[in-house]
Amino acid sequence: DAGVIQSPRHEVTEMGQEVTLRCKPISGHNSLFWYRQTMMRGLELLIYFNNNVPIDDSGMPEDRFSAKMPNASFSTLKIQPSEPRDSAVYFCASSLAGQTEAFFGQGTRLTVV
Amino acid sequence: KNQVEQSPQSLIILEGKNCTLQCNYTVSPFSNLRWYKQDTGRGPVSLTIMTFSENTKSNGRYTATLDADTKQSSLHITASQLSDSASYICVVSPQRNAGNMLTFGGGTRLMVKP
Numbered sequence: 001d002a003g004v005i006q007s008p009r010h011e012v013t014e015m016g017q018e019v020t021l022r023c024k025p026i027s028g029h030n031s032l033f034w035y036r037q038t039m040m041r042g043l044e045l046l047i048y049f050n051n052n053v054p055i056d057d058s059g060m061p062e063d064r065f066s067a068k069m070p071n072a073s074f075s076t077l078k079i080q081p082s083e084p085r086d087s088a089v090y091f092c093a094s095s096l097a098g099q100t101e102a103f104f105g106q107g108t109r110l111t112v113v
Numbered sequence: 114k115n116q117v118e119q120s121p122q123s124l125i126i127l128e129g130k131n132c133t134l135q136c137n138y139t140v141s142p143f144s145n146l147r148w149y150k151q152d153t154g155r156g157p158v159s160l161t162i163m164t165f166s167e168n169t170k171s172n173g174r175y176t177a178t179l180d181a182d183t184k185q186s187s188l189h190i191t192a193s194q195l196s197d198s199a200s201y202i203c204v205v206s207p208q209r210n211a212g213n214m215l216t217f218g219g220g221t222r223l224m225v226k227p
Contacts, residue, residue, distance in 0.1 A: 004156070043157075043202070043217040091156050100145055100206040100215065104156025 004105035006092050012111045018080040021108045024073055025094030033102055034067055034077050035091040043091070049075065050097055082112045115140040117205050117218035125224045130193055134221045136186040136203030148177055148188045149202040151220070157202055160188075193225045 005024040013019050025032050034046040047057040052069045060067070064083070069075040079086055089109050093102035117138045126132050138146070145164045149157035161172045163179040163186060170177050174197075176189045190197055203218040 042219040045215070093156070101147065101159050101162070102215070104158070106155050 004092055004094050004103055006090075006105035006108050008108060009106065010109045010111075012113065013082055015083055015112055016081045017112075018078065019082045019086075019110060019112075021077040021079075021090050021092075021110070023075045023077070023092030023105060025075070025092070026103055027073070028096070029094035029103070030072065030097050031095045031099075032069060032075050033093040033095075034075070035093060035104075037089045037091060037107070046077070046090075079110075082110075084112045087111050115205070115207065115216045117203050117216050119201075119203050119218035119221050121221060122219070123222040123224070125226060126193055128193060128195055128225055128227050132190050132193060132223065134188045134190075134201050134203075134223070136188070136218055138184050138186070138203070138205045138216070138218075140184075140205040140207050140216050142207055143181065143184075144206045144208050146179060146186050146206075147204045148175070148186075149204055151200040151202060153199070160201075190223075195225050195227060198223060198225045 004026055007022045030051050032049040035043050036046055037043045046059045047067045048055050049069045065079055067077045087110055089107045091104050091107045093104045095102045120135045145162050147162045148160045150160050151157040160175055161170050161177045163177055165181050174191045179186045200220040200222045202220045205216045207214050
Protein backbone atom coordinates (compact mmCIF):
# COMPACT_ATOMS: atom_id res chain seq x y z
CA ASP A 1 0.00 0.00 0.00
CA ALA A 2 1.23 3.51 -0.81
CA GLY A 3 0.17 4.86 2.55
CA VAL A 4 -1.89 7.97 3.12
CA ILE A 5 -1.62 10.25 0.09
CA GLN A 6 -2.05 13.99 0.36
CA SER A 7 -2.09 16.67 -2.30
CA PRO A 8 -0.76 19.13 -2.97
CA ARG A 9 2.53 18.87 -1.02
CA HIS A 10 2.92 22.62 -1.03
CA GLU A 11 0.40 25.40 -1.53
CA VAL A 12 1.02 29.13 -1.62
CA THR A 13 -2.02 31.33 -1.90
CA GLU A 14 -3.07 34.90 -1.34
CA MET A 15 -5.17 35.94 1.60
CA GLY A 16 -8.86 35.66 0.82
CA GLN A 17 -8.51 32.83 -1.66
CA GLU A 18 -10.12 29.42 -1.27
CA VAL A 19 -7.79 26.51 -0.53
CA THR A 20 -8.66 22.82 -0.88
CA LEU A 21 -6.46 20.10 0.55
CA ARG A 22 -6.96 16.49 -0.50
CA CYS A 23 -6.40 13.15 1.16
CA LYS A 24 -6.60 9.50 0.16
CA PRO A 25 -6.51 7.23 3.24
CA ILE A 26 -5.00 3.76 3.38
CA SER A 27 -7.34 1.27 1.75
CA GLY A 28 -9.45 -0.52 4.35
CA HIS A 29 -9.00 2.11 7.03
CA ASN A 30 -12.31 3.47 8.25
CA SER A 31 -11.15 6.35 10.45
CA LEU A 32 -9.70 9.54 9.00
CA PHE A 33 -8.22 12.51 10.79
CA TRP A 34 -7.17 16.00 9.74
CA TYR A 35 -4.42 17.59 11.84
CA ARG A 36 -2.69 20.96 11.72
CA GLN A 37 0.91 21.37 12.86
CA THR A 38 2.61 24.64 13.74
CA MET A 39 5.78 25.41 15.64
CA MET A 40 3.82 27.18 18.35
CA ARG A 41 1.01 24.68 18.91
CA GLY A 42 2.38 21.36 17.66
CA LEU A 43 -0.10 18.84 16.26
CA GLU A 44 -3.78 19.70 16.71
CA LEU A 45 -6.73 17.52 15.70
CA LEU A 46 -9.13 19.45 13.48
CA ILE A 47 -11.75 16.84 12.59
CA TYR A 48 -12.27 13.10 12.75
CA PHE A 49 -14.37 10.87 10.46
CA ASN A 50 -15.50 7.33 11.14
CA ASN A 51 -16.98 5.41 8.20
CA ASN A 52 -17.16 8.68 6.22
CA VAL A 53 -19.23 10.40 8.91
CA PRO A 54 -17.80 13.39 10.81
CA ILE A 55 -17.70 12.39 14.47
CA ASP A 56 -15.80 15.19 16.14
CA ASP A 57 -15.17 18.58 14.53
CA SER A 58 -14.58 20.50 17.74
CA GLY A 59 -11.04 21.24 16.64
CA MET A 60 -12.07 23.11 13.52
CA PRO A 61 -10.97 26.68 14.27
CA GLU A 62 -13.92 28.53 12.74
CA ASP A 63 -16.52 28.53 10.01
CA ARG A 64 -13.92 29.25 7.38
CA PHE A 65 -12.83 25.63 7.70
CA SER A 66 -14.90 22.74 6.35
CA ALA A 67 -14.16 19.09 5.68
CA LYS A 68 -15.93 16.42 3.67
CA MET A 69 -15.53 12.72 3.09
CA PRO A 70 -17.79 11.75 0.18
CA ASN A 71 -16.51 8.17 0.15
CA ALA A 72 -14.14 5.83 1.95
CA SER A 73 -11.19 6.72 -0.26
CA PHE A 74 -11.26 10.51 -0.39
CA SER A 75 -11.50 13.51 1.90
CA THR A 76 -11.06 17.24 1.49
CA LEU A 77 -10.30 20.09 3.87
CA LYS A 78 -11.35 23.49 2.59
CA ILE A 79 -10.45 26.91 3.89
CA GLN A 80 -12.48 29.83 2.59
CA PRO A 81 -11.43 32.57 2.77
CA SER A 82 -7.85 31.81 3.77
CA GLU A 83 -5.89 34.04 6.16
CA PRO A 84 -2.15 34.31 6.88
CA ARG A 85 -2.65 32.71 10.32
CA ASP A 86 -3.82 29.54 8.55
CA SER A 87 -0.25 28.97 7.38
CA ALA A 88 0.80 25.59 8.73
CA VAL A 89 1.41 21.99 7.72
CA TYR A 90 -1.85 20.08 7.40
CA PHE A 91 -1.69 16.33 7.92
CA CYS A 92 -4.23 13.70 7.06
CA ALA A 93 -4.05 10.40 8.94
CA SER A 94 -6.04 7.19 8.81
CA SER A 95 -6.48 4.18 11.03
CA LEU A 96 -8.66 1.18 11.65
CA ALA A 97 -11.53 2.01 14.00
CA GLY A 98 -10.66 0.96 17.53
CA GLN A 99 -6.94 1.28 16.94
CA THR A 100 -4.87 4.10 18.40
CA GLU A 101 -2.11 4.10 15.81
CA ALA A 102 -2.70 6.78 13.22
CA PHE A 103 -0.83 6.53 9.90
CA PHE A 104 0.08 9.97 8.63
CA GLY A 105 0.44 11.31 5.13
CA GLN A 106 3.37 13.52 4.18
CA GLY A 107 1.40 16.67 4.81
CA THR A 108 0.51 19.79 2.84
CA ARG A 109 2.55 22.86 3.67
CA LEU A 110 0.20 25.82 3.30
CA THR A 111 1.46 29.37 3.09
CA VAL A 112 -1.05 32.19 2.94
CA VAL A 113 0.48 35.55 2.01
CA LYS B 114 -7.07 18.96 31.26
CA ASN B 115 -5.15 16.18 29.51
CA GLN B 116 -1.61 17.27 28.80
CA VAL B 117 1.62 15.77 27.53
CA GLU B 118 4.85 17.62 28.24
CA GLN B 119 8.14 16.71 26.60
CA SER B 120 11.68 17.68 27.44
CA PRO B 121 14.03 18.88 26.27
CA GLN B 122 12.49 20.90 23.46
CA SER B 123 15.62 20.45 21.41
CA LEU B 124 18.84 18.49 21.72
CA ILE B 125 22.11 18.35 19.82
CA ILE B 126 24.40 15.34 20.22
CA LEU B 127 27.40 13.90 18.42
CA GLU B 128 27.06 10.82 16.25
CA GLY B 129 27.57 7.66 18.26
CA LYS B 130 26.45 9.15 21.56
CA ASN B 131 23.37 8.08 23.54
CA CYS B 132 20.50 10.32 24.55
CA THR B 133 17.26 10.16 26.51
CA LEU B 134 14.07 12.06 25.78
CA GLN B 135 11.42 12.60 28.46
CA CYS B 136 7.64 12.63 28.40
CA ASN B 137 5.33 13.48 31.32
CA TYR B 138 1.58 13.19 30.99
CA THR B 139 -1.57 13.93 32.94
CA VAL B 140 -3.94 11.99 30.66
CA SER B 141 -6.45 9.96 32.62
CA PRO B 142 -7.63 7.30 32.34
CA PHE B 143 -4.59 5.92 30.57
CA SER B 144 -4.59 3.28 27.87
CA ASN B 145 -1.35 3.53 25.96
CA LEU B 146 1.53 5.78 25.03
CA ARG B 147 3.28 5.92 21.67
CA TRP B 148 6.50 7.50 20.57
CA TYR B 149 6.42 8.84 17.03
CA LYS B 150 9.40 9.90 14.91
CA GLN B 151 8.86 12.76 12.48
CA ASP B 152 11.52 13.38 9.86
CA THR B 153 11.69 16.86 8.38
CA GLY B 154 9.04 17.32 5.72
CA ARG B 155 7.29 14.07 6.49
CA GLY B 156 4.45 12.82 8.65
CA PRO B 157 5.02 11.18 12.06
CA VAL B 158 5.66 7.44 12.12
CA SER B 159 5.03 5.26 15.17
CA LEU B 160 8.18 3.83 16.79
CA THR B 161 6.75 1.99 19.75
CA ILE B 162 3.64 1.61 21.88
CA MET B 163 3.56 1.17 25.65
CA THR B 164 0.53 -0.13 27.50
CA PHE B 165 -0.24 0.22 31.19
CA SER B 166 1.39 -3.07 32.15
CA GLU B 167 4.62 -2.58 30.20
CA ASN B 168 7.72 -1.03 31.74
CA THR B 169 10.13 -1.21 28.87
CA LYS B 170 10.10 -2.00 25.18
CA SER B 171 12.87 -1.94 22.59
CA ASN B 172 12.83 -1.35 18.86
CA GLY B 173 16.37 -1.66 17.59
CA ARG B 174 18.44 1.18 19.04
CA TYR B 175 15.31 2.76 20.54
CA THR B 176 14.20 1.75 24.05
CA ALA B 177 11.07 3.19 25.60
CA THR B 178 10.25 3.02 29.30
CA LEU B 179 7.02 3.72 31.12
CA ASP B 180 6.28 4.42 34.77
CA ALA B 181 2.50 4.52 35.03
CA ASP B 182 2.65 5.51 38.70
CA THR B 183 4.60 8.69 38.09
CA LYS B 184 3.11 9.12 34.60
CA GLN B 185 6.47 9.38 32.94
CA SER B 186 7.96 7.83 29.84
CA SER B 187 11.37 8.06 28.28
CA LEU B 188 12.83 7.22 24.90
CA HIS B 189 16.49 6.21 24.95
CA ILE B 190 18.47 6.22 21.73
CA THR B 191 21.67 4.20 21.73
CA ALA B 192 24.67 4.82 19.48
CA SER B 193 22.96 7.66 17.63
CA GLN B 194 23.18 7.96 13.87
CA LEU B 195 22.78 10.95 11.59
CA SER B 196 19.45 9.49 10.45
CA ASP B 197 18.12 9.82 14.01
CA SER B 198 17.89 13.58 13.45
CA ALA B 199 14.15 14.23 13.66
CA SER B 200 11.39 15.32 15.99
CA TYR B 201 10.20 12.75 18.51
CA ILE B 202 6.61 13.09 19.63
CA CYS B 203 5.02 11.44 22.66
CA VAL B 204 1.32 10.62 22.17
CA VAL B 205 -1.01 9.38 24.89
CA SER B 206 -4.39 7.71 24.46
CA PRO B 207 -6.90 7.86 27.31
CA GLN B 208 -8.83 4.74 26.38
CA ARG B 209 -8.50 1.72 24.18
CA ASN B 210 -10.76 2.60 21.29
CA ALA B 211 -10.11 6.29 21.03
CA GLY B 212 -8.12 7.20 17.98
CA ASN B 213 -9.71 10.64 18.07
CA MET B 214 -8.69 11.35 21.66
CA LEU B 215 -4.95 11.25 21.25
CA THR B 216 -3.05 13.90 23.19
CA PHE B 217 0.18 14.96 21.52
CA GLY B 218 3.26 16.35 23.21
CA GLY B 219 5.08 19.27 21.64
CA GLY B 220 7.96 17.06 20.57
CA THR B 221 11.72 17.04 21.07
CA ARG B 222 13.77 18.13 18.09
CA LEU B 223 16.94 16.01 17.97
CA MET B 224 19.93 16.87 15.84
CA VAL B 225 22.78 14.38 15.51
CA LYS B 226 26.01 15.93 14.27
CA PRO B 227 28.96 14.08 12.72
